[in-house]
Amino acid sequence: MIELRGVCKRLGSREVLRGLDLVVPEGLNYVLMGRSGTGKSVTLKHVIGILRPDAGSVKVDGVEVPGLRRKELQELRRKMGYLFQNGALINWLTVEENVALPLVENTRMARSEIRDRVQETLKVVGMDHAARQFPPDVSGGMRLRAGLARALVGRPRYVLYDEPNAGLDPIMARQIHELIAHVRDRFQVTGLLVTHSRQCALDTGDRIGVLDEGRIVAEGTMEEMWQSTHPLVRSFLSGHAD
């Protein structure tokens, strides 16, 4: 379980998170919605240990993330996958080399084992046909799929998705959303997605949280959110904030 309690974070002169409380239950996709600049990506970076909170607690499986030493943090990160907005693939490696990277660098798996795991994962995301291509030669949607394969190849318990549909056309975005839902069911992973897209929340979210001014202002299942009278929630659900 991912648990954030009273997290505060100031970046420069701006107070980004102001006592954020967030619990991501096991096996579900939790969608954190909010306008640009409200601290969604900052929240993800706290969970993965890139940022440390000024105050409050960030726990993954009961372990306090900011208190971890480098080795312990590396160990924790092996339980996690992270999908960046544009995939963040290494341009000089092929798609399959990118996907294999965490296994090659961090495990003692045999080459044949790595190859099989990479092919299997690429097949799940529908990228097995483009395994030998380089990232600049494939589309934005394909880069995201490859990024997702890289996040999944270590068979993590948690996957963090940073704006998984940013810059994609609606059809491609829909495919990525379906893939995220499929990944949850296929690998039983817990997902934490940040997005400002209503469609993304509708397609992928089991629970939704709306972030505003550094804290959660509304939370619940999609059905509960439809009942909400909070103006920001209404704005998101009516599509005005998309």
Added chain:
Amino acid sequence: MSGTKPTVRGWLEPVRQAGAQVDEVLCAAGYTVGLLVRTFAATRYLPRRRRFFLDAAHAAGVKSMPVSLVVALFAGMILALQTGIELRRLGQTELIGNILSLSMCREMGPFMTGIILAATVGSAIAAEVGTMKVSDEVTALDVMSIDVANYIVLPRVAAMTLMCPTVTVVTDLVGIAGGAVVSHFHLGITQQTYWLAVRESLTSTTSILPKDVYVGLVKAIVFGCTIAIVSCSAGLRAGGGALGVGRAVQRAVMASIILIIVLGYAITWLFYFLLPE
């Protein structure tokens, strides 16, 4: 009262800005030294990085070679012409081979190669690493628990440390050859006289390499390592999209050139004044 405060602040503003600049330079220097230490600590992983190392060595050695050769040839010719005019006045033109070979090997070869590599390879490294930084690739490596110093910096530093002296040797030879052409056609020195003088200067009875040659190579090794680490550091500190990458390239080239000059002086002082024999 409130009217005087902005005036005082106005006077202090240049001091504040200078302080901020000094702070920035010190932070950058600290980060770069830390990165260098982490890179040295990761040296045992170099065999795993041989593919990237060979790519970086190809970029540093082969791709920069045409520019280095042209610059070295003409630098040697200019040096021979300028020195030859003065030597002819003194009736000492047969010394041109000695002077040219020593100048090239001691100072001009490593210095020219360093400047050329900083401008061509160093800027490319800073741009490449900076682009990786602003497009989250560096963060992605961090999230995958892959050490950036080991994965990105080590192959580039190793390649530059090896290729800078290699290119310097070629630059020295081409510069000396350029001097031979000018000496023959403009100063009337025979090829035999010239090359005998060069050999006399560049051989030693006490060691495999004369001091003038190995000090030049030490400089080239230090320059290569410096250019690579400074460029990687500038790239890794880039932020703010394409504009940030451009600034990182500018910072990398400026810092590399300044360090080449300062370290060149320091090495000369160390070998010729502190350790004269």
